[in-house]
Amino acid sequence: MKAVIVGLGYVGLPLAKAASAAGVSVTGLDLSTRIVDGLNSGRSHIDDLSGDDIAGMLANGFSATSDASVISEADIVVICVPTPLDESGAPDLAAVIGATKAIEANMRPGLTVVLESTTYPGTTEEILKPLLENGTRVCGEDFHLAFSPERIDPGNEKYTIINTPKVVGGVTPESTAKAVAFYSQFIEQVVEAKGTREAETAKLLENTYRHVNIALVNEMAQFCFAMGIDIWDVIKLAKTKPFGFQSFSPSAGVGGHCIPIDPNYLAYKVRAELDRPFRFVELAEEINNGMPPYVSRRLQDLLNNHSKAVRGSTVVLMGVTYKANISDRRESPAVPLAKRLLDMGCILKYHDPYVADWTVDGLPVERVTDLEAALLEADAAIIVQAHSEYLGAAEAIGGAPAAILDATGKFSGAKVERL
Numbered sequence: 007m008k009a010v011i012v013g014l015g016y017v018g019l020p021l022a023k024a025a026s027a028a029g030v031s032v033t034g035l036d037l038s039t040r041i042v043d044g045l046n047s048g049r050s051h052i053d054d055l056s057g058d059d060i061a062g063m064l065a066n067g068f069s070a071t072s073d074a075s076v077i078s079e080a081d082i083v084v085i086c087v088p089t090p091l092d093e094s095g096a097p098d099l100a101a102v103i104g105a106t107k108a109i110e111a112n113m114r115p116g117l118t119v120v121l122e123s124t125t126y127p128g129t130t131e132e133i134l135k136p137l138l139e140n141g142t143r144v145c146g147e148d149f150h151l152a153f154s155p156e157r158i159d160p161g162n163e164k165y166t167i168i169n170t171p172k173v174v175g176g177v178t179p180e181s182t183a184k185a186v187a188f189y190s191q192f193i194e195q196v197v198e199a200k201g202t203r204e205a206e207t208a209k210l211l212e213n214t215y216r217h218v219n220i221a222l223v224n225e226m227a228q229f230c231f232a233m234g235i236d237i238w239d240v241i242k243l244a245k246t247k248p249f250g251f252q253s254f255s256p257s258a259g260v261g262g263h264c265i266p267i268d269p270n271y272l273a274y275k276v277r278a279e280l281d282r283p284f285r286f287v288e289l290a291e292e293i294n295n296g297m298p299p300y301v302s303r304r305l306q307d308l309l310n311n312h313s314k315a316v317r318g319s320t321v322v323l324m325g326v327t328y329k330a331n332i333s334d335r336r337e338s339p340a341v342p343l344a345k346r347l348l349d350m351g352c353i354l355k356y357h358d359p360y361v362a363d364w365t366v367d368g369l370p371v372e373r374v375t376d377l378e379a380a381l382l383e384a385d386a387a388i389i390v391q392a393h394s395e396y397l398g399a400a401e402a403i404g405g406a407p408a409a410i411l412d413a414t415g416k417f418s419g420a421k422v423e424r425l
């Protein structure tokens with residue numbers, strides 16, 4: 007079987023690795039020649055895959071290219087391109103449409119096309135199907151089409167692409183069967199959806215569920231602090247219930263390519279089709295977007311307790327990625343937090359073992375690499391992500407002379423205040 011994977015990022019590359027290890031002949035197609043050249047010379051640009059992994063893929067016959075004509079040889083093409091929001095906050099499907107047009111221009115009869123990019127319900131049948139049919143083909147006869155949401159969790163060592171069940175929904179039963187046959191070669195459990203819209207919506211339910219529950223604990227964290235209740239202890243207690251409760255943690259805000267973005271795809275579709283709001287998503291967004299300003303106010307109060315103003319104080323942000331132990335900075339809450347602190351006049355620095363340089367609004371922020379020395383000099387620090395390196399130095403961090411605001415709930419010490 008010959009597969010082409012379009013988009014070699016956090017989603018496409020692990021898929022290419024798993025498929026090529028299972029004996030599928032995989033070609034990766036990406037618009038970025040930097041990524042293509044890097045992969046072909048054995049370099050990985052994402053956290054979950056090492057140079058050795060890429061070497062293994064190349065040994066299994068994998069190669070990367072920017073030339074869409076490779077599609078003409080394929081039995082199956084899987085689309086893993088970004089689905090961001092545009093400037094007005096609406097879904098931006100330009101990459102999905104661009105990839106689909108490239109497939110249409112190069113497809114051979116019998117091709118199976120699978121969309122993995124997260125998107126609103128209806129995209130596969132309302133956008134991809136007519137583009138691929140292009141007035142000359144019939145879906146289900148000349149080609150097959152399915153949607154299969156990606157569930158990758160960067161940095162998760164327990165659940166990988168192989169042992170995370172994969173949902174697949176086709177436009178026709180044969181489309182479903184073709185996509186199921188492909189994934190079953192390297193994924194332990196493939197789950198059939200009733201159709202593409204159910205598969206598309208399942209992904210959005212999963213992400214909206216996280217978004218809403220994170221917002222719930224973020225709101226609770228704010229009023230618990232105001233009432234002198236330790237939210238972290240509250241969560242520890244609640245999660246001893248063995249049924250009916252799943253714990254979520256407060257934080258400086260949500261980040262990454264999924265949680266802050268995907269629920270908006272669903273809200274957009276609900277408004278466009280039914281002319282009504284998806285209130286849970288809007289409320290969750292309001293609360294989660296309010297966390298960086300809330301954290302900056304908490305830092306202001308913390309410094310005030312030490313008779314200091316934010317203006318002129320040196321503040322170190324610890325962990326500027328969107329989650330711990332990865333280098334991905336997309337939509338990181340550290341950015342709005344940094345903007346707020348800079349507006350308040352602090353001298354901002356950052357520490358992050360995964361981030362060599364960091365800019366906010368186009369301006370570089372000074373990096374500190376010796377954390378202990380930095381915490382000796384600084385007036386305050388905010389732990390935004392609990393990278394393992396920080397957990398390993400928890401005692402030193404807890405004993406540091408700087409006032410520390412811990413947004414992760416994992417640190418303690420005389421001068422440490424948790425969210």
Ligand SMILES: NC(=O)c1ccc[n+]([C@@H]2O[C@H](COP(=O)([O-])OP(=O)(O)OC[C@H]3O[C@@H](n4cnc5c(N)ncnc54)[C@H](O)[C@@H]3O)[C@@H](O)[C@H]2O)c1
Pocket residue numbers: 012013014015016017018035036037038041086087088089101102104105122123124125156157158159160263264
């Ligand atoms: N990153 C995650 O953790 C995650 C998890 C689940 C779902 N998703 C979803 O998967 C999709 C892909 O996300 P990602 O994180 O892999 O993105 P990414 O930015 O890491 O990678 C996308 C790649 O696609 C390439 N690209 C863009 N347009 C292209 C085109 N027209 N043709 C060929 N290549 C093109 C880019 O150069 C880039 O290398 C998104 O819809 C996202 O919501 C991501």
